[in-house]
Amino acid sequence: EGVTVGEFAEALGVPSSDVIKRLFMLGQAFTVTQTMPEEMVELIADDMGRKVRIVSPEEEYAIVYNDSEEDLKPRPPVVTVMGHVDHGKTSLLDAIRSSGVALSEAGGITQHIGASVVNVQGRQVTFIDTPGHEAFTAMRARGAEVTDVVVLVVAADDGVMPQTVEAINHAEAAGVPIVVAVNKIDKPGANPDRVRQELVEYGVIPEEWGGSNMFVNVSAKKKEGIDDLLETILLQADVLELKANPDAIASGFVIEANLDRGRGPVATVLVQRGTLKPGDVVVAGQSYGRVRALVDPRGNHTKAAKPSDPVEILGLGSVPTAGDEFRVFEEERDARKLAEERQMRARLKEQEARGHVSLDDLFSRIEEGMADLNLVVKADVQGSIEALRDAFAKMDQSEVRINIIHAAVGGVTETDVTLAAASDAIIIGFNVRPTAGARKSAEREKVDIRLYRVIYQAIEDINAARVGMLAPEI
Numbered sequence: 270e271g272v273t274v275g276e277f278a279e280a281l282g283v284p285s286s287d288v289i290k291r292l293f294m295l296g297q298a299f300t301v302t303q304t305m306p307e308e309m310v311e312l313i314a315d316d317m318g319r320k321v322r323i324v325s326p327e328e329e330y331a332i333v334y335n336d337s338e339e340d341l342k343p344r345p346p347v348v349t350v351m352g353h354v355d356h357g358k359t360s361l362l363d364a365i366r367s368s369g370v371a372l373s374e375a376g377g378i379t380q381h382i383g384a385s386v387v388n389v390q391g392r393q394v395t396f397i398d399t400p401g402h403e404a405f406t407a408m409r410a411r412g413a414e415v416t417d418v419v420v421l422v423v424a425a426d427d428g429v430m431p432q433t434v435e436a437i438n439h440a441e442a443a444g445v446p447i448v449v450a451v452n453k454i455d456k457p458g459a460n461p462d463r464v465r466q467e468l469v470e471y472g473v474i475p476e477e478w479g480g481s482n483m484f485v486n487v488s489a490k491k492k493e494g495i496d497d498l499l500e501t502i503l504l505q506a507d508v509l510e511l512k513a514n515p516d517a518i519a520s521g522f523v524i525e526a527n528l529d530r531g532r533g534p535v536a537t538v539l540v541q542r543g544t545l546k547p548g549d550v551v552v553a554g555q556s557y558g559r560v561r562a563l564v565d566p567r568g569n570h571t572k573a574a575k576p577s578d579p580v581e582i583l584g585l586g587s588v589p590t591a592g593d594e595f596r597v598f599e600e601e602r603d604a605r606k607l608a609e610e611r612q613m614r615a616r617l618k619e620q621e622a623r624g625h626v627s628l629d630d631l632f633s634r635i636e637e638g639m640a641d642l643n644l645v646v647k648a649d650v651q652g653s654i655e656a657l658r659d660a661f662a663k664m665d666q667s668e669v670r671i672n673i674i675h676a677a678v679g680g681v682t683e684t685d686v687t688l689a690a691a692s693d694a695i696i697i698g699f700n701v702r703p704t705a706g707a708r709k710s711a712e713r714e715k716v717d718i719r720l721y722r723v724i725y726q727a728i729e730d731i732n733a734a735r736v737g738m739l740a741p742e743i
């Protein structure tokens with residue numbers, strides 16, 4: 270049953286000491302022959318840049334998307350609007366939103382949830398509300414492929430500009446087809462044909478010229494050509510034959526998230542597969558929770574969000590990040606396990622990036638609100654340890670909590686360093702010296718070892734660190 274540390278290391282072709290060290294960094298003590306918990310197998314492998322696949326019935330988060338053909342049902346297209354600044358992305362989205370029945374239904378108030386849905390002759394089109402390729406690329410960088418069609422807005426009086434070209438490149442990199450909206454045709458200097466000619470150079474060629482891109486002339490300001498554009502988007506979508514399984518376990522991506530004063534963490538997600546319902550247990554990135562309510566783009570509570578539906582989730586325990594994948598779990602226990610694993614992994618990454626704490630950077634960490642000072646104390650006699658303990662206990666700990674996580678008589682050893690590294694502690698040596706091995710591993714692990722001969726000096730240093738006045742290390 271399971272895999273031992275030794276077997277795991279062998280499978281990955283790394284020394285088992287390396288695996289043990291990484292486990293230790295996570296606060297887990299293991300020997301070579303011990304069996305590793307599954308979450309540790311995945312976590313450590315991922316940490317080492319490797320992928321493992323654990324095969325077990327509980328492993329719900331590794332569902333393979335193998336929907337059979339008959340499970341797949343047509344789904345609406347998801348559209349992102351891109352283009353050069355000031356070419357009319359925002360205006361176009363506004364015009365589109367007000368073109369449907371949405372406006373009259375909501376009494377003229379458009380609820381902002383990060384995406385909108387428009388009804389076009391009984392068919393739905395979903396628009397991601399954040400226009401521009403930065404958001405699009407940031408999402409893609411996180412593995413979130415949420416766009417089926419890109420609407421490229423080009424102002425007819427300005428033509429192809431640098432960000433137009435960037436948008437084309439991003440859409441192409443993502444393999445997403447481009448529908449061109451030639452905007453501002455109401456303007457006196459507008460030349461829609463010149464826009465077509467200019468785009469040919471970048472491989473965006475109108476269908477009427479033998480290319481594969483659909484073009485529509487519009488005026489976002491005068492709300493002209495909007496219906497034509499929406500129909501063209503649907504035509505493009507038909508070519509793509511977009512489908513998804515609405516009966517699967519729901520999953521998709523977070524497109525926006527924030528902390529709402531009254532409602533707590535709120536995440537707008539785009540459902541890509543399955544149907545999301547109130548009461549579902551959801552993991553989104555590092556957060557999880559039970560869906561308390563679902564809110565649609567019109568601000569109404571809804572009982573189901575299907576593939577390509579954007580919907581607000583209420584009930585998550587914390588705020589996820591845009592681009593995070595979300596997924597429904599059958600067991601709350603599994604959801605919590607996965608979310609906590611991800612939190613731990615993020616902490617590990619952060620810790621690695623940051624190096625370990627030293628007395629010198631304690632002050633900046635106090636300012637960041639991280640106010641724990643962990644200490645490993647080694648001393649020549651027990652009396653010195655007690656003296657230090659008493660002195661620390663008397664210090665004002667309202668801003669910085671001083672935790673002695675280990676104190677013992679003897680020199681500073683490699684084990685002390687490993688412990689300090691694992692718990693982000695500083696080592697205080699009183700009338701003792703580190704071994705050569707301890708020195709080396711402290712350097713490697715970036716653990717701060719401070720050696721003192723006089724008690725009050727140690728106390729002064731800790732005190733000074735607390736208030737951010739520490740003299741440079743001697």
Ligand code: GDP
Nearest residue numbers: 353354355356357358359360452453488489490
């Ligand atoms: P974005 O930066 O791409 O989001 O562009 P905006 O939607 O903010 O539009 C930039 C400017 O162009 C604004 O002053 C709009 O009023 C104007 N604009 C947008 N669409 C049209 C249009 O169809 N015709 C005219 N004349 N002006 C437009």
